[in-house]
Amino acid sequence: EAIDMxxxxxxxxxHPHGETVPSELRNKWCMTERVPLGVVACITPWNFPMAIPSxxxxxxxxxxxxxxxxxxxxxxxxxxxxxxxxEEAGLPGGVxxxxxxxxxxxxxxxxxxxxxxxxSFTGSTAAGKHxxxxxxxxxxxxxxELGGKNAIVVLDDADLPxxxxxxxxxxxxxxGQRCTAASRLIVDKKVEKDFTDQLQERAAKMKVGDGLQPDxxxxxxxxxxxxxxxxxxxxIGKKEHARLVHGGDxxxxxxxxxxxxxxxxGRKDMRMAQEEIFGPSTLVLPVxxxxxxxxVANSTQYxxxxxxxxxxxxxxxxAMEEMQSxxxxxxxxxxGAEIQxxxxxxxxxxxxxxxxxxxxxxxxxxxxxxxxxYSGRLQRAQIDTGE
Numbered sequence: 001e002a003i004d005m006x007x008x009x010x011x012x013x014x015h016p017h018g019e020t021v022p023s024e025l026r027n028k029w030c031m032t033e034r035v036p037l038g039v040v041a042c043i044t045p046w047n048f049p050m051a052i053p054s055x056x057x058x059x060x061x062x063x064x065x066x067x068x069x070x071x072x073x074x075x076x077x078x079x080x081x082x083x084x085x086x087e088e089a090g091l092p093g094g095v096x097x098x099x100x101x102x103x104x105x106x107x108x109x110x111x112x113x114x115x116x117x118x119x120s121f122t123g124s125t126a127a128g129k130h131x132x133x134x135x136x137x138x139x140x141x142x143x144x145e146l147g148g149k150n151a152i153v154v155l156d157d158a159d160l161p162x163x164x165x166x167x168x169x170x171x172x173x174x175x176g177q178r179c180t181a182a183s184r185l186i187v188d189k190k191v192e193k194d195f196t197d198q199l200q201e202r203a204a205k206m207k208v209g210d211g212l213q214p215d216x217x218x219x220x221x222x223x224x225x226x227x228x229x230x231x232x233x234x235x236i237g238k239k240e241h242a243r244l245v246h247g248g249d250x251x252x253x254x255x256x257x258x259x260x261x262x263x264x265x266g267r268k269d270m271r272m273a274q275e276e277i278f279g280p281s282t283l284v285l286p287v288x289x290x291x292x293x294x295x296v297a298n299s300t301q302y303x304x305x306x307x308x309x310x311x312x313x314x315x316x317x318x319a320m321e322e323m324q325s326x327x328x329x330x331x332x333x334x335x336g337a338e339i340q341x342x343x344x345x346x347x348x349x350x351x352x353x354x355x356x357x358x359x360x361x362x363x364x365x366x367x368x369x370x371x372x373x374y375s376g377r378l379q380r381a382q383i384d385t386g387e
Contacts (some may be wrong), residue, residue, distance in 0.1 A: 041116045123146065273299075302347055
């Protein structure tokens with residue numbers, strides 16, 4: 001993914017970065033151009049320690065900025081290797097600068113420093129709102145990629161084996177530690193039992209263990225705190241009377257391993273249906289029809305990625321329009337974004353900026369408008385006729 005972004009960002013450098021527009025007056029030339037912000041801070045999480053920094057650093061550098069890169073405290077070695085690769089490739093000194101440390105210390109300094117003109121942050125919604133408060137007081141450019149509570153909708157006409165494949169991958173791939181992981185499975189009541197039974201049967205066959213082993217289906221969560229959080233939500237689900245279908249406990253005592261966990265009989269007002277868990281835990285919510293499914297899907301504060309499984313084209317297009325989500329998939333899981341398209345969410349998932357795609361440069365550039373009058377006389381726009 002990092003290699004893909006490197007190639008894509010390099011290609012963006014050869015795209016038009018402005019336009020010429022006819023003037024309303026004779027002998028006057030008008031154009032726009034992108035200009036870099038200057039120094040930008042890229043603050044990244046631990047879950048994709050190579051890919052997410054690449055999504056930020058490559059476009060920022062290609063646009064002409066200097067970058068201060070602060071990775072998550074859990075993954076400084078990978079960040080160091082990434083910066084070394086840039087250095088080996090010939091990037092001039094001072095263009096990319098690595099600083100390590102906690103977000104509350106190092107990250108806070110970067111956000112407050114007046115020399116930093118732009119901030120690109122991926123992390124929790126709470127941290128993003130804190131950064132936005134500080135950056136807003138100084139009117140800094142700010143791109144936020146924050147939390148998610150992603151949903152897969154499965155209608156009664158769906159290809160169930162395909163939907164189960166997608167749900168299994170979206171819920172438990174990378175141990176559920178993706179911002180696009182599906183922790184809500186909204187299923188039509190007509191097929192809910194069959195879907196849940198198939199999902200449980202597949203989850204029971206998953207091998208949890210060392211992610212470096214080829215026969216492992218799911219690795220650990222990042223640390224002990226994450227492990228405890230996932231288990232806390234298992235307890236929350238039980239207290240809310242969700243039905244535990246599979247998992248719900250630790251996978252061994254050596255390391256931060258948790259069994260893939262499935263709850264059923266969910267309701268949209270449950271904490272499990274509203275709060276980001278960021279681990280291998282998902283909740284099946286039964287619904288009666290598409291309208292109810294969309295109501296449940298849109299009932300959280302987040303809006304990053306949603307998916308619908310159906311063989312009805314009309315229902316698919318209706319869902320595509322009504323889902324309050326920055327990314328929508330049809331007959332595919334909620335994970336699988338490609339770098340040539342914009343990535344980002346709505347509501348409390350972000351602040352409107354997108355990463356990747358042709359809009360990747362918007363986060364790291366300003367627009368400059370230029371007028372060149374070569375008439376040799378005073379011309380007044382909106383007043384003179386141009387004759």
